[in-house]
Amino acid sequence: MDLPSEIITNTHIKIANAKTPLILMELPSEIIANILSRLPWRTIISCKCVCKQWDKLLSSPEFVKFHRSVSTPEVLVLQADPIGRYLCKFVEREDDFQLHQHGFHSDQGMKFNPKAFISSPAGYRIEMIGSVDGLLCLQYNSKIDDVICVCNPIMREYTSLPRLARIVESVNFIHYGFGVSSITGQYKVVYMFQKSVQKVRQCLVSENFKCEFYDYLIYTLGTGYWRSIPRNSPFGLSHLSFGVFLNGNLHGLVKSSPESAISISCFDLEDESFKPFSPPPYPLRLVWFACCDTLGVLDDCLCICDSTSSIDEGGLVFWTMKEYGVKESWTRQFVFLGTQISPSFPYDVVYPIKGYKNGDILFSWQHQMAFYYNNRTKTSHKVVICTDNLDPRIWLCFKTVLHSSSFLSLKSFGGEIVISCADLWTKILMRRSQR
Numbered sequence: 001m002d003l004p005s006e007i008i009t010n011t012h013i014k015i016a017n018a019k020t021p022l023i024l025m026e027l028p029s030e031i032i033a034n035i036l037s038r039l040p041w042r043t044i045i046s047c048k049c050v051c052k053q054w055d056k057l058l059s060s061p062e063f064v065k066f067h068r069s070v071s072t073p074e075v076l077v078l079q080a081d082p083i084g085r086y087l088c089k090f091v092e093r094e095d096d097f098q099l100h101q102h103g104f105h106s107d108q109g110m111k112f113n114p115k116a117f118i119s120s121p122a123g124y125r126i127e128m129i130g131s132v133d134g135l136l137c138l139q140y141n142s143k144i145d146d147v148i149c150v151c152n153p154i155m156r157e158y159t160s161l162p163r164l165a166r167i168v169e170s171v172n173f174i175h176y177g178f179g180v181s182s183i184t185g186q187y188k189v190v191y192m193f194q195k196s197v198q199k200v201r202q203c204l205v206s207e208n209f210k211c212e213f214y215d216y217l218i219y220t221l222g223t224g225y226w227r228s229i230p231r232n233s234p235f236g237l238s239h240l241s242f243g244v245f246l247n248g249n250l251h252g253l254v255k256s257s258p259e260s261a262i263s264i265s266c267f268d269l270e271d272e273s274f275k276p277f278s279p280p281p282y283p284l285r286l287v288w289f290a291c292c293d294t295l296g297v298l299d300d301c302l303c304i305c306d307s308t309s310s311i312d313e314g315g316l317v318f319w320t321m322k323e324y325g326v327k328e329s330w331t332r333q334f335v336f337l338g339t340q341i342s343p344s345f346p347y348d349v350v351y352p353i354k355g356y357k358n359g360d361i362l363f364s365w366q367h368q369m370a371f372y373y374n375n376r377t378k379t380s381h382k383v384v385i386c387t388d389n390l391d392p393r394i395w396l397c398f399k400t401v402l403h404s405s406s407f408l409s410l411k412s413f414g415g416e417i418v419i420s421c422a423d424l425w426t427k428i429l430m431r432r433s434q435r
Contacts, residue, residue, distance in 0.1 A: 029057055037067040041154050041405045058407070068133055068406040075354055075362070076136070076153075076403040077385055078114070078128050086126050088114050088153070090403070091385045112153065114138060128399050129189070130178035130245050134406025137178035137189060148176065148189055150221065150410065153403075156421040157410045161219050162226060164191060175242040175252075181270040182248025187413075188269050190250060191217040191226070192242060218272060222413035229272050239265065244295050246302055247324050251277070253295055264295070264302075278327035280304055280319040297402075299355035305363070307350050316350060318361070334361065334373065353400050367397045 027035075036047055036058065044067075048055045057063060074090045089111040114126050124140040124147065131137070134154070140147040145165050151158035173194040180187050193215055217226045240262065242252030250267040266277035294305045302321040316335070323329035353362040359375030362383070373380045385398070410418045 029053075033057055033060075033063045033066060037063065037070055041407075044407070045154070059409075061412070064407045064409075068404070068408065071134070071404040071406055073354070073402040073404045075385070075400055076128075076131065077398050077400050078126065079398040080126070084125075086114050088112050128401050129176045130243060131401045131403040132178060132180050132187065132245060134404055134408050135178075135187065135410075136401075136403060137176070139176055148191075148219070150178075150187075150189070152406070152408060152410060154405050155407060155409055157418050159221075159410050159413075159416045159418050161189065162224075164217070164226070173239050173242075175239065177243035177245065177250035177267070179245035179248065179250055179269050183270050186269075187221040189219040189221075190243075190267065190269075191219070192239070194239060221410075222415045224415040241295055242267075244297060244302070246297050246300075249275075251295060251302065277325070278330075280321075280330040281327075282306070282319075294349055294351050296352040298352040298361065303352050305350040305352060318352065334375075351400075354402060364398070364400060367399060370400075 032054070036044055036054075039047070044058060048058050076088065077091050078086065078088050080086050115124075124142050127139040127141065129137040129139050129148070134152055136151050136153055138149045138151065140149065145163045147163055148161040149158050150161070173192070175192055177190040177192070178188070179190075216229050218229055219226050240253040240255060242250065242265070244251040248269055250269065252265045252267075253262050254265045255262050262279075264277045264279050266275045267273070268275055294307075296303050296305070298318065298320055302324065304319045306317040306319060317332060318334035320331050320333045321329055322331050349366050351364045351367075353364055353370070355361050361373045361375075362370060363373065364370050370383050370385045371380045372383045385400075410416055411420075
């Protein structure tokens with residue numbers, strides 16, 4: 001049931017001031033759930049403390065599902081510095097270009113150190129694998145093993161998956177993907193590595209390349225263990241990237257032979273197998289042993305950023321697949337001068353981050369700087385998203401993901417050992433709301 005925006009807004013103000021009128025308490029539970037689901041997540045957490053009835057309502061599977069359907073994606077940044085300090089934070093919530101002229105607002109209530117939060121060993125390096133339905137998947141890797149954690153940042157819950165020993169001998173590709181199957185709704189982490197008899201750079205240029213095998217392990221949340229699946233990869237050479245989630249599938253860039261063009265792989269999380277997928281109508285290129293075409297998601301469409309075009313062609317081109325799986329729907333959507341970003345163009349690595357209603361886009365360059373492209377003026381300018389009242393030169397690299405906050409509890413998956421800091425988190429939020 002859709003409610004007038006003025007009712008939702010007025011209710012938000014009254015709830016935030018802890019002056020909820022009696023008439024709201026007497027409304028049917030489904031209407032209350034509809035109203036509260038549209039409030040900021042921190043306000044919803046405060047509402048759980050109003051009364052037992054609301055706490056039960058806001059913890060119900062029905063409310064969690066409905067809130068997830070209306071939750072708006074926000075940009076989540078994992079930033080790191082050379083001495084191993086990490087910080088996760090939301091950097092903006094408004095779909096308004098005026099807010100992004102010089103930088104992005106940081107949500108002061110949504111910052112956490114992933115090392116302290118998940119109690120990771122000090123020597124581990126952290127990577128973001130992906131975000132689905134409010135669940136964030138993080139990789140903690142060292143020379144010895146990998147620790148994969150799935151957490152819900154706003155619920156302050158996390159679970160650690162069984163550790164995987166690092167295989168370093170003759171392995172030229174190791175990567176993870178995280179997503180949810182399209183039919184059964186199972187949340188899965190995919191571990192993939194390719195073992196060969198040659199080093200990765202030799203694999204990409206040698207005519208005598210021999211790939212021994214691909215191997216895949218899958219972890220389904222709630223099972224408590226990794227399991228292997230048949231080695232059904234149709235690719236004979238190397239995955240250059242993997243793990244871009246969209247429409248129940250994980251996507252990556254692959255090269256089947258030294259002479260072949262780069263193509264797109266598609267791994268179906270439902271039947272756990274690879275399926276054919278159509279690349280854009282231009283050759284994906286490999287330059288100096290690195291793929292300068294990057295795969296991502298923009299406006300819920302599969303997107304490829306091509307930084308190998310000449311200056312006459314624009315220097316930087318964004319291709320988007322408007323209709324998923326339809327080859328003819330690939331569209332050359334954004335074309336602009338790469339020299340506005342870096343004098344080293346072409347051949348830089350560019351990733352899409354977020355598209356906006358007015359046609360603007362936010363993207364990153366080399367995981368070191370962020371740029372905002374104005375679709376009206378056809379120009380790009382640098383924006384700050386990584387500083388946190390620190391010297392901008394301190395934070396040298398970052399990764400981003402679009403994250404839709406949800407109240408999906410990891411405790412709803414049987415078989416998982418879930419660590420929760422929710423009670424402490426609620427007290428912190430309540431103290432902040434009283435200031």
